[in-house]
Each structure stands twice: as C-alpha cells, then as structure tokens.
Amino acid sequence: MTTDQGAGEVPPGTAPGAVPEPSYLGPRVVGGVLLASGLFLLYEAVTAAGDDGFALDGPWWAPLAVTAGWTILAAIYLVRVIVVPARDYPPDLDPDVGVDGEAGVEGEAGAPGHAHWRTPGLVLGLLVLYALLYDPLGFVLATVAFFVGAARVLGSHHLVRDVLAGAGLALAAYLAFTRLLDVNLPAGVLPL
Amino acid sequence: MSIFADLLQGFATVLRPEYLLFAAIGVTVGTFVGVLPGIGPALTIALLLPLTFTFDDPIGAFIMFAGIYYGAMYGGSTTSILLNTPGESASVATSIEGYEMARRGRARAALATAAIGSFVAGTISTVLLTFVAEPVASWAVKFRAADYFALAILAMVAVTALVGRSLVRGLLSLTFGLFLGLIGLDSLTGQARFTFGVPELLDGVDIVIVIVGLFAIGETLYVASRLGRLPEHITPLEPARGRTGWLSREDWRRSRGPWLRGTALGFPFGALPAGGAEIPTFLSYTWEKHRSKYRHEFGRGAIEGVAGPEAANNASFSGVLVPLLTLGIPTSATAAVLLAAFQIFNLQPGPQLFENSPELVWALIASLYIGNLMLLVLNLPLIRIWVKVLQIPRPVLYAGILVFATLGVYAVSGNVVEVLIAYAIGVVGFFMRRYDFPISPVILGVILGPMMEEQFRRALIISDGDV
Numbered sequence: 001m002t003t004d005q006g007a008g009e010v011p012p013g014t015a016p017g018a019v020p021e022p023s024y025l026g027p028r029v030v031g032g033v034l035l036a037s038g039l040f041l042l043y044e045a046v047t048a049a050g051d052d053g054f055a056l057d058g059p060w061w062a063p064l065a066v067t068a069g070w071t072i073l074a075a076i077y078l079v080r081v082i083v084v085p086a087r088d089y090p091p092d093l094d095p096d097v098g099v100d101g102e103a104g105v106e107g108e109a110g111a112p113g114h115a116h117w118r119t120p121g122l123v124l125g126l127l128v129l130y131a132l133l134y135d136p137l138g139f140v141l142a143t144v145a146f147f148v149g150a151a152r153v154l155g156s157h158h159l160v161r162d163v164l165a166g167a168g169l170a171l172a173a174y175l176a177f178t179r180l181l182d183v184n185l186p187a188g189v190l191p192l
Numbered sequence: 193m194s195i196f197a198d199l200l201q202g203f204a205t206v207l208r209p210e211y212l213l214f215a216a217i218g219v220t221v222g223t224f225v226g227v228l229p230g231i232g233p234a235l236t237i238a239l240l241l242p243l244t245f246t247f248d249d250p251i252g253a254f255i256m257f258a259g260i261y262y263g264a265m266y267g268g269s270t271t272s273i274l275l276n277t278p279g280e281s282a283s284v285a286t287s288i289e290g291y292e293m294a295r296r297g298r299a300r301a302a303l304a305t306a307a308i309g310s311f312v313a314g315t316i317s318t319v320l321l322t323f324v325a326e327p328v329a330s331w332a333v334k335f336r337a338a339d340y341f342a343l344a345i346l347a348m349v350a351v352t353a354l355v356g357r358s359l360v361r362g363l364l365s366l367t368f369g370l371f372l373g374l375i376g377l378d379s380l381t382g383q384a385r386f387t388f389g390v391p392e393l394l395d396g397v398d399i400v401i402v403i404v405g406l407f408a409i410g411e412t413l414y415v416a417s418r419l420g421r422l423p424e425h426i427t428p429l430e431p432a433r434g435r436t437g438w439l440s441r442e443d444w445r446r447s448r449g450p451w452l453r454g455t456a457l458g459f460p461f462g463a464l465p466a467g468g469a470e471i472p473t474f475l476s477y478t479w480e481k482h483r484s485k486y487r488h489e490f491g492r493g494a495i496e497g498v499a500g501p502e503a504a505n506n507a508s509f510s511g512v513l514v515p516l517l518t519l520g521i522p523t524s525a526t527a528a529v530l531l532a533a534f535q536i537f538n539l540q541p542g543p544q545l546f547e548n549s550p551e552l553v554w555a556l557i558a559s560l561y562i563g564n565l566m567l568l569v570l571n572l573p574l575i576r577i578w579v580k581v582l583q584i585p586r587p588v589l590y591a592g593i594l595v596f597a598t599l600g601v602y603a604v605s606g607n608v609v610e611v612l613i614a615y616a617i618g619v620v621g622f623f624m625r626r627y628d629f630p631i632s633p634v635i636l637g638v639i640l641g642p643m644m645e646e647q648f649r650r651a652l653i654i655s656d657g658d659v
Contacts (some may be wrong), residue, residue: 040372048386057649059380059385073364086627089628112640116626117417119417120416124618124619127598129599134598143595146594150591151591154586154590155414165588171598173595185599
C-alpha cells in the first residue's frame with residue numbers, strides 16, 4: 001500500500017516549535033480508492049444485468065443502487081477531504097486516526113509515520129503466507145511458524161519462549177478442535 | 193399466568209447438570225476470551241461458534257452462548273478497567289472512570305461494581321424480557337413484508353446517523369456492508385452477483401467471516417501500527433483489604449442508584465432497532481455525571497461512572513434479544529452472530545419461533561437467568577486469575593489472536609480462500625479504523641441488506657408489481 005511521504009517530517013525552513021501542517025494525503029488516497037472502486041463496481045453492476053434490465057422485482061437494481069450510492073458518497077468524501085479536510089479530520093483527533101504528520105513528535109525514536117505501515121504490512125504478509133501454508137504444511141507446523149514470526153514482528157525478543165508457546169498452542173488447539181469438536185484441520189506433513 | 197408457567201417450564205428444561213456445566217464453561221471461556229484486549233463479545237461468540245458444531249441439541253449450544261456472552265461482556269469490562277483497552281464500543285464509557293479508579297489503586301472496587309451492577313441489570317432486564325417477549329411476538333406475527341422492510345430501514349438509518357462523527361463516513365460503511373451482503377447467488381432468482389468468477393463467493397460472504405475479519409484481523413493490524421504508543425504494563429490490584437470484601441459501604445451506596453438507572457436506560461435502547469449498547473452506556477455516564485454530588489470526581493475515578501454504564505451495557509443485551517427473538521432483526525453485532533448461530537441449527541428467529549418452538553425460547557430465557565448468576569458467582573473470586581491473562585506479553589497475545597481468528601474462519605468454511613477473504617476484509621477494517629470510519633454500520637448492512645431486498649421484492653411479486 002502507499003506510504004505517506006511527509007508524514008511526521010518537519011519541512012525545512014519552519015521555525016522551531018512551529019506545528020507542522022498535517023498532511024491529508026492519507027484520506028485523499030482513501031477517497032480516490034473509494035471512488036475508483038465505486039466506479040468499477042458500478043460498471044460491473046450495469047454490465048452484469050446485460051439484457052435483463054433493472055426491474056424492481058429482479059436481481060439487478062439492488063447492485064445498481066448500492067454501487068451508485070457508493071460512488072456518490074465516495075465523491076462527496078473525496079471532495080470534502082480535498083477542499084475542507086479539517087472538517088472531517090479536526091486537528092484535535094487522536095494522532096493514530098485520520099491524518100499523518102503528528103505535531104511535535106520529533107523526539108520519538110524512529111519515524112512515527114513509517115511505523116504506521118511497516119508493521120501491519122509485515123503482519124499481513126505473514127498472514128497470507130500462513131493461510132497458503134495451512135494445507136500443505138498442516139495446521140500445527142504452519143501455526144508454529146506463523147506464531148513465532150508474528151510475535152517477532154510485533155516486538156517479541158524471546159525466540160525460545162515463542163517457539164515453545166507456539167508449539168504448545170498449536171498442538172493444544174489442534175487436538176481440541178479435531179478430537180473434541182470434530183472440526184477438520186489439515187494434518188499436512190505430520191503424522192497426526 | 194401462563195407466562196410463569198412457560199418460564200417454569202423453561203427452567204425445568206434447563207436445570208439439568210449438563211446444561212449447568214455448559215453454562216459454567218460458557219461463562220469461563222467467555223470471560224477468558226473477553227479479557228483479551230480487542231476481542232469483544234461479538235468476536236468471542238464468532239470465534240467460539242465452531243465449538244457448537246458438534247452439539248446436536250440447540251438448547252445446550254444456546255446456554256453455552258448465553259454464558260459466553262455474559263462472560264465476554266464481563267471480560268471486556270476487565271480490560272477496560274485494568275488496561276484502558278475496551279474490547280468494544282460499549283465498554284468505552286466504563287474505561288473512562290474505571291481506568292482512573294484502577295490507577296488510583298481502586299481496581300477491585302471498580303471490577304466489583306461492574307460485576308454486581310451487571311448482575312443486577314441482567315436480572316432485572318431478563319425479567320422485563322420475560323414479560324415483553326410474548327406480547328411483542330404475537331404483535332409481530334401480524335407483520336407483513338412491507339413492515340419488515342420499513343423497520344429494517346429505520347434500523348439502518350438510525351444506527352448510521354447516530355454512530356460515529358461523520359454521516360458520510362457512516363453511510364460509506366453502511367454501503368460497504370450492503371455490498372458485502374449482495375455478493376453471491378441471488379436468493380430469488382439464482383443469478384450470481386459480484387462473484388467475479390470466484391466459486392467460493394457463490395455462497396456469499398459469511399457474517400462470521402466479516403466479523404472475524406473486521407474485528408480480529410482489523411484490530412490486530414491497527415494495534416500493530418500503534419505499537420509504540422500502547423501501555424505495556426497492567427495496573428496491579430491492591431492487596432486484599434480486611435474482610436469487608438470488594439466494595440466499601442460507601443461504594444455500595446453510591447453504586448445502587450446508577451445500577452438501577454443504567455438498567456432503565458439500557459433495556460429500552462437495546463430493544464430499539466437503533467439501539468445496541470453504545471448509546472445507553474454513554475447516556476448513563478452523562479446522566480450520572482450530571483446528577484452526582486461527587487461531580488468533581490468524574491475524570492478521576494468516580495464509581496458511579498463505572499456502575500451506571502456497566503449496568504446499561506448488560507441490560508441492553510437482554511433488550512437486544514427482544515427484536516432478535518420476536519422479529520428476527522439483529523440490532524447489534526452480537527445479535528447478528530447469535531442470529532447466524534440460530535440459523536446453523538435451522539431455526540429462524542421471529543414470530544414463527546415462538547409459535548413453533550416455544551420451549552426453546554423459554555429455555556433460552558431461563559438460561560439467561562442462570563448464566564447471569566453463574567457469572568457473578570464464578571467471576572468475583574476469580575478476578576485475580578483473569579488479571580494474569582492480561583500479563584501475557586502483547587506480541588504473543590496478538591499472534592495468538594490471529595491464530596484463533598484464522599482457525600475460526602477455517603473451521604467455519606473449510607477452505608483457505610475464505611480465510612484470505614477474511615484477511616482482505618481485515619485490511620479494510622484496518623483502514624476504517626485508521627481513517628475513522630465506523631464499523632457497526634457494516635455489520636448492519638451485511639445482515640439487514642439482503643433481508644430487506646428480499647422482503648421488498650417479495651412484497652412486489654405478491655402485489656404484482658404495484659409499488
């Protein structure tokens with residue numbers, strides 16, 4: 001996903017102690033994505049109907065209405081966020097919600113703007129990997145691998161503890177769900 | 193009065209050792225999972241839904257759900273008070289005063305007033321439910337498709353307008369939910385909508401997947417982005433003080449009124465199609481603050497600010513059951529998951545449920561009383577243990593949440609594609625939190641949208657196209 005340039009960085013030439021202008025790039029990108037996806041889905045809704053038309057007792061008017069509504073609302077949101085962004089995202093809002101460019105956090109270790117995206121991005125990557133490995137490796141092995149990786153990415157420094165905890169959790173969950181609850185979990189490579 | 197006869201019959205059904213055991217297990221598991229920060233009752237029930245697949249008997253399953261729900265609500269209060277991380281929006285009001293009390297060494301009193309207040313509110317509101325349920329159901333039988341449609345619109349409009357800071361963002365959330373509800377085969381004509389050639393989408397997107405994605409995955413991703421800013425430590429409980437128990441006499445005195453007032457607010461709001469639990473908890477907080485002699489304490493640990501909202505939260509749960517059981521309309525995320533649970537057992541809540549399976553409904557109501565009592569009995573002494581759960585280091589905790597979320601989705605759907613869909617919804621949930629889009633309207637849209645559309649088209653077909 002996009003990274004926000006200018007997040008948390010004081011532009012050169014600003015007087016010391018001056019509050020940097022918040023960057024509304026994030027909400028604008030969101031608005032753009034919403035509008036684009038709305039238009040795409042609207043197109044889908046129109047073409048899917050084909051020759052059937054949009055009769056009120058038929059299946060095609062609801063997709064049309066919803067996607068049209070989506071597109072209109074997205075346009076309104078985008079316009080507001082471009083023209084009067086402070087109305088939707090007033091400066092006194094929680095710095096983790098809305099805009100990047102927190103005022104006066106120069107003292108913080110590491111660039112606060114980037115931490116917003118890197119960790120969740122890594123977690124997401126691990127999740128996708130986890131899901132793809134579920135069937136081939138089996139629940140237990142995939143879970144242990146994911147658990148250790150995710151804990152590390154989220155800040156843990158105790159590898160041994162994590163491996164043990166992950167293995168314990170995975171085995172306990174596997175046995176509980178497959179033996180006790182009759183839920184099918186992939187055994188994968190292990191002879192379970 | 194036949195209501196008492198029905199209720200006694202319900203108790204007779206429910207007061208069997210194995211059902212009591214289920215209730216105890218439900219409360220314990222619910223509290224344990226509810227204590228985990230970021231996991232609210234709706235998600236708890238969604239994650240534990242696979243547990244019930246092996247139950248043949250819906251009564252046992254629902255008793256366990258009732259226990260899980262009460263436990264999860266109470267667990268959510270625990271994290272609000274001790275960690276300032278409410279598990280769901282209805283616990284936010286509790287965290288305002290509760291956390292301040294905890295910081296000043298009064299965690300035990302805060303937790304106790306929350307537990308006892310929940311019990312009082314739960315009991316009173318379940319009694320109200322007992323009396324209100326049947327009359328409302330017989331009135332609701334007269335509903336026509338057009339009335340359902342109007343009611344559903346009211347629910348959606350009210351929730352969207354009242355939740356969150358911005359109407360446009362609320363409507364966008366609602367629209368996203370409506371879109372998710374449209375995915376799949378149309379129920380009336382069998383046409384595929386928005387499936388993009390992906391076969392797993394033909395069944396649509398399961399509500400459990402939406403909930404797990406939006407709440408567990410979305411919340412964890414959001415927490416991951418804020419790791420530098422979250423508190424690492426948990427407020428320790430102060431050592432046990434003498435034999436007076438958890439609450440001093442003054443605490444009792446100051447809590448009694450808020451408990452009752454909170455209940456009075458919570459139940460009707462829970463029953464309203466607009467309600468749910470957030471509004472009454474905040475109203476309760478504001479009301480208590482206005483009328484309190486100790487107004488200056490608010491913001492620094494006033495016990496009324498915990499007692500009132502907690503009672504309101506619990507009372508609204510029974511209130512929420514009114515439209516769910518009698519009309520089949522869920523007015524909160526948890527109600528939506530309960531509705532999904534009913535449907536798994538091939539039961540459709542609504543006026544027909546009262547006519548066709550009244551013993552089930554009364555058994556459910558009876559199990560609410562039991563779950564409520566069990567919650568109080570089990571949890572007050574166990575507070576110390578629950579707090580230990582919070583000492584699990586955050587990285588391990590959230591990694592575990594993701595494991596269970598994935599497991600939950602896989603258990604419900606049996607394939608990895610659905611898991612990936614849940615992750616995709618989770619990414620949307622992350623961005624929604626990041627840019628202040630409210631989450632509840634999405635759930636409403638997914639549940640009520642398809643229902644509304646079907647009712648509307650049915651009404652048209654029946655009346656031969658006469659709008």
